[in-house]
Amino acid sequence: MANGATATEVGPKVPQDSAFVQPTILTGVTPDNPIFHEEIFGPVLMLFSYETEEEVIKLANGTDFGLGSSVYSEDPVHAAWVASGWNRVLYQSISQPWLVQPFHLVG
Numbered sequence: 001m002a003n004g005a006t007a008t009e010v011g012p013k014v015p016q017d018s019a020f021v022q023p024t025i026l027t028g029v030t031p032d033n034p035i036f037h038e039e040i041f042g043p044v045l046m047l048f049s050y051e052t053e054e055e056v057i058k059l060a061n062g063t064d065f066g067l068g069s070s071v072y073s074e075d076p077v078h079a080a081w082v083a084s085g086w087n088r089v090l091y092q093s094i095s096q097p098w099l100v101q102p103f104h105l106v107g
Helices: 053-061 077-086
Strands: 006-009 026-027 045-046 066-073 089-096 101-104
Touching: 026 089, 066 077
Parallel strands: 026 045, 066 089
Antiparallel strands: 006 026, 089 101
């Protein structure tokens, strides 16, 4: 894929002659890649790696989009602290792995 990203199609194959889009996971997307700054409508997920929590917050705040984001942690207080640093997210979800339904923060 252009600009160093990798696209991996997942799930059962979608018929070519249908109105459906193949679910896809994008990895290797960096802030200098044009897709990083686009709002994607469809079953496409961008997956990012990080070294520090500060890097995660900077990455999350580095886009003009972000209607929803999630933090998954065994420590909901710490997860809420990480999510509180995001300033462009309209909907946040703090999820505890042992719960069936995630706890949602609206901010």
